[in-house]
Structure formats: structure tokens, C-alpha cells
Amino acid sequence: xxxxxxxxxxxxxxxxxxxxxxxxxxxxxxxxxxxxxxxxxxxxxxxxxxxxxxxxxxxxxxxxxxxxxxxxxxxxxxxxxxxxxxxxxxxxxxxxxxxxxxxxxxxxxxxxxxxxxxxxxxxxxxxxxxxxxxxxxxxxxxxxxxxxxxxxxxxxxxxxxxxxxxxxxxxxxxxxxxxxxxxxxxxxxxxxxxxxxxxxxxxxxxxxxxxxxxxxxxxxxxxxxxxxxxxxxxxxxxxxxxxxxxxxxxxxxxxxxxxxxxxxxxxxxxxxxxxxxxxxxxxxxxxxxxxxxxxxxxxxxxxxxxxxxxxxxxxx
Amino acid sequence: xxxxxxxxxxxxxxxxxxxxxxxxxxxxxxxxxxxxxxxxxxxxxxxxxxxxxxxxxxxxxxxxxxxxxxxxxxxxxxxxxxxxxxxxxxxxxxxxxxxxxxxxxxxxxxxxxxxxxxxxxxxxxxxxxxxxxxxxxxxxxxxxxxxxxxxxxxxxxxxxxxxxxxxxxxxxxxxxxxxxxxxxxxxxxxxxxxxxxxxxxxxxxxxxxxxxxxxxxxxxxxxxxxxxxxxxxxxxxxxxxxxxxxxxxxxxxxxxxxxxxxxxxxxxxxxxxxxxxxxxxxxxxxxxxxxxxxxxxxxxxxxxxxxxxxxxxxxx
Numbered sequence: 001x002x003x004x005x006x007x008x009x010x011x012x013x014x015x016x017x018x019x020x021x022x023x024x025x026x027x028x029x030x031x032x033x034x035x036x037x038x039x040x041x042x043x044x045x046x047x048x049x050x051x052x053x054x055x056x057x058x059x060x061x062x063x064x065x066x067x068x069x070x071x072x073x074x075x076x077x078x079x080x081x082x083x084x085x086x087x088x089x090x091x092x093x094x095x096x097x098x099x100x101x102x103x104x105x106x107x108x109x110x111x112x113x114x115x116x117x118x119x120x121x122x123x124x125x126x127x128x129x130x131x132x133x134x135x136x137x138x139x140x141x142x143x144x145x146x147x148x149x150x151x152x153x154x155x156x157x158x159x160x161x162x163x164x165x166x167x168x169x170x171x172x173x174x175x176x177x178x179x180x181x182x183x184x185x186x187x188x189x190x191x192x193x194x195x196x197x198x199x200x201x202x203x204x205x206x207x208x209x210x211x212x213x214x215x216x217x218x219x220x221x222x223x224x225x226x227x228x229x230x231x232x233x234x235x236x237x238x239x240x241x242x243x244x245x246x247x248x249x250x251x252x253x254x255x256x257x258x259x260x261x262x263x264x265x266x267x268x269x270x271x272x273x274x275x276x277x278x279x280x281x282x283x284x285x286x287x288x289x290x291x292x293x294x295x296x297x298x299x300x301x302x303x304x305x306x307x308x309x310x311x312x313x314x315x316x
Numbered sequence: 317x318x319x320x321x322x323x324x325x326x327x328x329x330x331x332x333x334x335x336x337x338x339x340x341x342x343x344x345x346x347x348x349x350x351x352x353x354x355x356x357x358x359x360x361x362x363x364x365x366x367x368x369x370x371x372x373x374x375x376x377x378x379x380x381x382x383x384x385x386x387x388x389x390x391x392x393x394x395x396x397x398x399x400x401x402x403x404x405x406x407x408x409x410x411x412x413x414x415x416x417x418x419x420x421x422x423x424x425x426x427x428x429x430x431x432x433x434x435x436x437x438x439x440x441x442x443x444x445x446x447x448x449x450x451x452x453x454x455x456x457x458x459x460x461x462x463x464x465x466x467x468x469x470x471x472x473x474x475x476x477x478x479x480x481x482x483x484x485x486x487x488x489x490x491x492x493x494x495x496x497x498x499x500x501x502x503x504x505x506x507x508x509x510x511x512x513x514x515x516x517x518x519x520x521x522x523x524x525x526x527x528x529x530x531x532x533x534x535x536x537x538x539x540x541x542x543x544x545x546x547x548x549x550x551x552x553x554x555x556x557x558x559x560x561x562x563x564x565x566x567x568x569x570x571x572x573x574x575x576x577x578x579x580x581x582x583x584x585x586x587x588x589x590x591x592x593x594x595x596x597x598x599x600x601x602x603x604x605x606x607x608x609x610x611x612x613x614x615x616x617x618x619x620x621x622x623x624x625x626x627x628x629x630x631x632x
Contacts, residue, residue: 129469150461152570153445156603163564166483176563176598248479254468282492287472
């Protein structure tokens, strides 16, 4: 007899991943959908369809459903206040879904869900004070203090990719300049890689660029793993800059773990070792010595698993 | 018949201020001492002496005593883990004082106490999410999330003056470079004032410098209030830099109030208006529009009052 489970749903801007998950974070069934819909009704129908498919596939009881949304969440009203990619603005999401599914429904921002998953069974398991940065095209962030996600006065806390680390730095997509996101991200890695390719003619990076391929963050990471010195230097520079951001975070929060996730973490310790060295050298004691900087355990499934953790905790 | 009161004691590196305080934060009696002592026994005797004086002066009941210390506090053990100016390292402070005074004893870092006072009856009254920066020679900081002080994994959280805002910036006394404290503080205000005095020969700032007086942060502030354009520009520059730090904090914490205290706040809105403008322009919505940046209400008594708030809450 399968254990009682919940369903976690990570609703991305273009696709959704849903899973039947138990208290040990084992995933029993999965469902995927394109999440982009013409309007609110289409999007909600897609979500209900994915959840219904999983309930039919699972033999045991489903106790609740958690949704991770790429949105600013109003926890009191259970609404997505703003979503860049989905037409859910102002929808009384929690109430509508609870009624349609006949189950308790919980929702949170997807970055918060990712940290919930890591804090429950991943790289920050057992930590009461933890931070997560998701390094992708941009930077997502979330903060755990005393075992609880920090949401702030309007649910908008956790934008730690938009801490200014270089007062006269390059422009950031957010409109500010010198944010951590403007210096450290997949995009920044590609840009810096292209610059170094032009400057280091004898590197693999330069040869690949000469062949006409676009220098992306992913490509720089691959070449770094292959041992190209120029690519490794680019990744290490990115790691050093990341370390400056982590130094600020370490001084402000004194976390026991900082989890780094997102596509850029494919660089692994080539990125994290320089970052750790900066934190050890530049942050204040004792925080500088007690903080651990770790790769995320859960990749593409972190949002789904975290949404499930939220649902598990919600009905515990 | 006087109401039940507690005693709050702000133990600075050189002097202590103690007060009998009621639940409305009214101070009924005050006592001051030099706190610097040759050794642990001398310091503890001084503290006991000040508290005893107040208990004798007060007619009603004293229910508890709170101490604000310039220290990293181990709340579990009730000890001051490290204190720069006082020989209290490793002393089982809470237990020793509770035994000697025969009263419940509470202790916290002085910056945390200052924020507690402002959140109870000052500039952040009623806020669940608030930050405080104390701009003096350096920067002290404290963080309130969901109504509770953020202490971090080792009690070392809140060092928001040591967030890096300029990756290649000037050296900071902490050993790092480009910290907010290196760019915005009483010391930085004096240094920038001296630089501008050399560059703007027709300013009051330059005339005062020529007379041989040292250009301190306090002096720059006075001249700014007197209307000297050069001095005002220096204060405004400091405010702009402060605003960059507040932008990072606003994005990370989404606080409803940021309280600015310390000696530098004598500059008032000459400092805070430029800071507010930067936050409105550079922080992310909605945090940028909901956050209020305010002067501290309590000056030199904030630590004492906050220590009292801690004691009041501790026996509530």
C-alpha cells in the first residue's frame, strides 16, 4: 500500500512539471505539460488536467497540492500578485484550485520552493539558516531564517541576485546597475567568455569562437571542464565575483549553508572553489568559517519537490 | 503606585547607561558608569552596582534585567562569545548576573537592542519586517523578520554595514574592501569632506579646513545645515551611496521600514532624501515603493531601551 502522498507542481513560464511525492521526497509519478495558455482559464485547465492525471495514476491517497509559481505571491489572499509569463494576475488562485481539486492547496514563489526542497532533503538538509541562489539566465534567490522562508512585508523578499556589488557596474536587466545578476549569471559567463575569446587567440575558447559558434555560458563551462585554461579563468573570475556576493550575504545572514543551483552550477567546483576562497578571506568571523557553500542537490525538479514539501507541511 | 518595570542596561566599550523602564518605554530612573574595567570581576561589579542603585531608587517592582553588549552573543549559553572592548569573553554572563541580581536576566547584541527599541516604540513601531543601520564611526546593523531579530547560525547575523557595494572599493576596517561601512560612515563623511575642502576653495568647508580644524563628519554635517553648498554635496553623495546599500537591503528583505540611526543621522533629510531617491529609482517593485527610510527616534538611549524591551518581553 503506497504511503500518503501529495502533489507538487512547478509552474514555469513555458512548461509545468508535476509529481506525486511522499514524505521522503520520493517521486512516484510525474506529469508534464506546456503551461503557456491564451488566458487564465486555459492555464488553470492545464494545471487541473496535470493534477487529475497524477491522481488517477496514483493508487494511494493524495492529501494536498502545492504549486510553485514564477510570481510574487500574496499569501494572505492566496493570489499571484504579478506573473511575468502567465495570465494569472489577480486570480484567487488558492481558492479556485482548492475548489476545483477538492484538496487543500498551497502556493509559493518557485525560488522559495527550490530552497524548501534543498532544506528538507538536499544540500541544506537540517539547516535552520540557509540561502539559495539559482544561477541561470538571471539569478533567483530565497532565504531561510529560523527554519522559515523570509517573505518580507509584501512577499517580495529574497531578491538577492539584485544586491548591488559594484556601484558603478554594468547595467542589470532589472534597471539598476552593478547587481550580482549583472556580474554573475549564465549571460554574464557567456559575455565574459566572448571577451576572453577575442583576447586569448591560442585558447580553445578562441578557436570555437572563430568557428562561428556563439559563446554561451554553457559552452564556456564545457570548455572549462575540458581543461581549456582561458575558459577556466573565465569561470574562476565568475566564481570570485560570486564570492563577493556571498560575502555580503554571509555577513548579513550568518547562514550555515548557501546553496547554489541553476544551470551555471554545471561548472561545479571550478566555480565554487574560487567563491569559497573569497568568502573565507573576506567575510567576517565567525560566519566566514562556519558557512558552507554547496551545489544544489535537486536540479530541474527542485521547484516541484519544494511545492510538495510545502503541501506536506501544510497538512502535517 | 509605579507600574511594574524592568531595568535595561546598555554596556558600551567605555561607559554604560542603565534605566528603569516601564512597558510604555518611559524611563523612571537612570544610572551611568564607566564600564571599562581591569578584568571580568571589575566589569561585573560595575554592572551589579548600577543595577543595585536603580533598584534602590525605584519604589515599585523590578521584574527583570536586560543587557545590551557590544558583543557576539551565544543565546543558548547566555555568554558573550567575543567582545572587543570588555573582558567578558567566555563569562557565563546570564547565569552569573541572574544569580548575583536574583532576577531573570536577558542579553543581546547592542545593535539588536537598538532595533528592538525602534520596533517597539520608535521609527519602526508596528513593523514586522524592519532593518536598522547605525551610522557612527562604523556601521552597526540589525534585522527584524516576522517580528523577530535575525541572529543567524552563530548569532553573528546583521552585519549589513559589511555588505560589499563596490567590488573594487576602498579598504574597510574589517579587512574587506568596498563594504558599505567603507563608503558611508562618520569616518567616510570626514574623509570625503577633507577631499572636497581641498577641491572647492571658495567653500565654507575649505575656509574651516584652512583655519586648521580637522574636517570630521560632524563638522561637515554642521556646515551642510548652515547651507554650505560643498558640505551639502558631500552629505548628498554619502546619502546616494547609502541609498545603494539600502537598495540591496530592500531587494533582499522587502522591509516596511529601514531605520537609520547613529551620529551621522544628525544630517537628517540632507542625508536621507538622496538615499530615498536612489531606493525609489533602483530597487525592485513593489519593495521600492513600500519601504520607508526613517531617522531613528531614540538616540543614545536606544540600546538601553531595547535591552529593557527584551527584558519586558522575556517575562511577559
